[in-house]
Amino acid sequence: MMMVYATLLGRVLLQPSRSISSLHATKPSISTVRVLQSRYTTNTKSQNHYENDKRGKWFTLPPYTSTINGSVLGIALSARIPAKSASETTALKWVLRCCPELPRNLVQKLFRLRQVRRESPVMESCNLGDQGQEHRLKRVAAKDSMDVGDRIFLPISVKVLPAEKQDCHCNEEEINFIRGLELYKDAAIIVVNKPPGMPVQGGIGIKRSLDELSASCFSSDYSEPPRLVHRLDRDCSGILVMGRTQTSATVLHAIFREKTLAASNDDVGNKRRILQRKYWALVIGSPRRPKGLISAPLGKVVVDNGKSDRITVVENSQNLSSQHAVTQYRVIESSHGFTWLELSPLTGRKHQLRVHCAEVLGTPIVGDYKYAWQAHRNWKQLQWSNIEDNSNDKSLSEKILPFALDLDSGSISEKHPRLHLHCKQMVLPDVSKALQDVQLSSDYDFSQLASLKFDAPLPPYMKKSWDILRP
Secondary structure, eight states, rough: OOHHHHHHHHHHHHSOOHHHHHHHHHOOOGOOOOOOOOOOOOSGGGGGEHHHHTTSSSSOOOOOOOOOHHHHHHHHHTTTOOOEEOOOHHHHHHHHHTTTOOOOOHHHHHHHHHEEEOOOOHHHSSOOOGGGGHHHOOOOTTTTTTOOOOEEEEEGGGOOOOOOOOOOOOOHHHHHHHHHTTTEEEESSEEEETTTTTOOOOTTOSSHHHHHHHHHHTTOOSOOOEEEEEOOTOOOEEEEEESSHHHHHHHHHHHHHHHHHHHHTTSSSOOOOOOOEEEEEEEOOOOOOSSSEEEOEEEEETTTTTTTEEEEEEEETTTTTOOOEEEEEEEEEEETTTTEEEEEESOOOOOHHHIIIIIIIIITTTTTTOTTTTTTTTTTOOOOOOOOHHHHHHHHHHOOOOOGOSSSOOOTTSSSSOOOOEEEEEEEEEEHHHHHHHHHSSOOTTOOOOOOEEEOOOOOOHHHHHHHHHH
């Protein structure tokens, strides 16, 4: 699709600009033409459309209005300090915000080829007549700052582009399944209970990912798809937060980033943290202490002759690049040689909880064959003679879930248990309320902003392991 856009844009830019009359003469079919919808912060729905320039040569974007700096707001929320709503925006950012459907590299190419113009209110006030429009429009660079009231003009030809397919290729059962994962939704965020076995993001060999499916199933009332702000491993389950708009996603990114930076700077005191995450994990063995704080740097090493890599604790950071990683843990209960742990990552490093459990605590997570394959070599499943469960085994095995997901098999009563790691609880600030408040006041104090609390139930196979180990 990107190559199609690039090829078409190249043809468009090489052709002379056509008038509105010539565009009407060609009469391109509706199926191959789309009018890009604007996507910027407004209070009225009528402002969500572009204005067509009467003279036909340019495609006019809405006038620039002061915007919210998501990064600054996220930092202010993390520190619970006042934040200023207004921020400086470049011409490139404003075009991307108004035109979420346009690929970023194509917008950048328009700026490089000097095809973008700007008209300021000061210039517009000079009544030069229709013939003076060309003189009033000035070229604008991608990094030029926008002033309130500025209008950006793009070549009229960008209106005629092949329609990007947004069709959902899911059947009704699949759509209902994805929508059934929803735990919470407001104007700023969507929170889902990610099932184990479903990748969060697309990649090589991945046909269906949660971000792609969410874009199809959760975007009915929004022109832009939900955006990921953090990750969960494919085999991990639990709470996943997505931003519904570019601004809210930027705010959430900043909150997650500030959490990691604070912990990396040894700021792990008892002050209330604005973002809290609690995972449940079933581990083999039991830690020596019922609770504690793990602070062990992590680094990446290449294994299998360069075919793969893994994360490991770095003893000497001078010989290998590493990242500071901090995890709080608490024992929930122990039974039959297994322990349920509550893990709170204070930093957000790749595979942090899995490596800290396996290499620092010496209690690898059940089903983690990447970091605990030796502990599973002599695995002996626990026998469970629950009459009620045995009577339901047949019905469970016959239950077929969409996307070939199996949420029932994989408990500790089976020969090959699945990863027992689940993001069960999360506390984060009410981003939607913060965005509303900061628009009403230029300096808003977030010290009293309420928090949102979420709790995701365990997947069936982990619930079964929990029931097996109950005294």
